[in-house]
Amino acid sequence: MDPLDPDMFHPGCPSSVMPIRIGDKWSAMIIACLEQGPRRFSELRVPIHRVTPKVLTQTLRALERDGMITRTVHAEVPPRVEYELTPLGRTLLDLIEACRHWSRKHMPTLLAARDVYDHTTQP
Amino acid sequence: MDPLDPDMFHPGCPSSVMPIRIGDKWSAMIIACLEQGPRRFSELRVPIHRVTPKVLTQTLRALERDGMITRTVHAEVPPRVEYELTPLGRTLLDLIEACRHWSRKHMPTLLAARDVYDHTTQP
């Protein structure tokens, strides 16, 4: 399995602009990262570089609670923990792809409308 | 055109549980309400009964800014303002339907997983 692309989530696509969200701020990115197979904690931190460990843990726990991912601790030294999508979690992949598709197709129109609005009102 | 169903958004489906969001908290509901045609401010407040006027205005403005809806003021007494979906806004209907479909199909599984998780950890 290939390593995750560090630039998988380009800063040029800030989530603040994206009008669609799955779960909390980082959930969709995590799920996308797990598409190819199980990943380790540190491995996830590479493409999702702006997330702090605390928040990543938080989000992973929430996803586990909702049955989206499993958390497997391997009794080794050093410790190794792997996260993997459940069948339920996999059902979100289609939805995420639908959101991506919408963004690719309509984000420019949205941003253009926003620009017009911001320029036709008092700056 | 039929009036909006006051129970269109049943309290039994709290948005806190729904893992998918379009825009901010009320955006998707507003867009769904506008599907059949233009609606007035007060008209929107019927099915979306938990929203305060301030927040509704806020959300409508944001949707207008992003080119999702148009706001038309009719010079009458009493004042009449109508909100209507733009073609761009209409593109979100499919996405919303996809989210609804996901919910109908998978929410029970999610809630069941959550129950198990909450009961297998210390209460």
Add this chain to the structure above:
DNA sequence: CAGAATCCCACGTGATACTG
């Protein structure tokens, strides 16, 4: 009727530092 003005708070998120 369709909001505007104020005040306010909780919560999601982040920064930083430390540990089994």
Add this chain to the structure above:
DNA sequence: CAGTATCACGTGGGATTCTG
């Protein structure tokens, strides 16, 4: 390596009151 522990903060959202 895979987290915890604190502390802190902005802002999305709400309650209430008032108005053209």
